[in-house]
Amino acid sequence: MRIARFRRLLDAHGPDLSRWPPLSVQPARRLISTDPAAARELDIARRLDALIVDYMRRGPAGTLEARDAMARRTLAALGGSLPPQQRHWLTAWLPAVLLEFDFAPAWPRMAALAGIAGLGFMVGLSDLNLPGVRGAVSSSGGTDSDLSMIVFDQDPLSGLRP
């Protein structure tokens, strides 16, 4: 086992070798006994692990009282009458996995999108008589007209355009 592989396994499974994939344990032990760098990495990982475990165990200020108060508040909030359970035949077939998702409310974004689309539609329909726009349209209008005269020239006999 190379040191890079050892580091990866150390970060993926932690410093407790009993939680590692069984096939990797013996090569890892050999590396630790022969390579001081690997032994040092394991030592640092153990310190980090101990710090995290201790931090998670200690919890925040006034742990017990705070936790009890939180539990009491939550129980009180749910203590009243419970809402009716969903037993409708239409929803019964939906897989339970759908319960795990909580979609963020999308209506503000949808409303913004609809507003912008509506505005774009109105602008498209209206004749914007803005000075800059008018200049651009009139300057290009002559060229368009000339081109159409060449491409769609009138039939000399009937006077019709193709």
Add this chain to the structure above:
Amino acid sequence: MVELRLDRDRMVEASDEDLMVAIARGDEPAFQVLMRRYLPRALGLARRILGNDADAEEVVQEALLRLWVHAPRWRPAAAFRTWFYRVVVNLCLNRKRRAPFAALEDVDEPIDPGTDASVEFETRQTEGMLAAAIADLPERQRAAIILTYHEGLPNAETATVLGTSVSGVETLLVRARRSLRKALGPVLEIK
């Protein structure tokens, strides 16, 4: 299989899955038993991920209400604990997208007079650094770390809770541990 209603004595000893079958039939006492069984751990998990008590309480209330309302649709495809943690973690991650993380003030605990003040100070300083480093992790990496260390879940169960593969969880943990090691570098080296 359980009977239509579980009696009180059997209810306390009943498995989570048996209680869920009873809850699916509208058994409120069974819901109360399951709720009390999971409330402390769910609150602890939510407050670690969210960083504040008020949000954690709301998330756990929401998760428990979902459990009650949708119980008739629950199918025992996975262990109840895994499924319920998945609901809580998903609600936490969605809430986090709406509100910024507020780091828990773990360092405000009063000093124990029986311990050496300098050691206590050093411990708190290290804990403060660790709390900040965990708060700085991307939310899914933080959730993976909390499920691993706070709940003691193996990588396979963490993967189910987070709705990803085992290798996906390993990648999250690799990145998270490397970030934490980098943030705590001097502390880990000095000792």
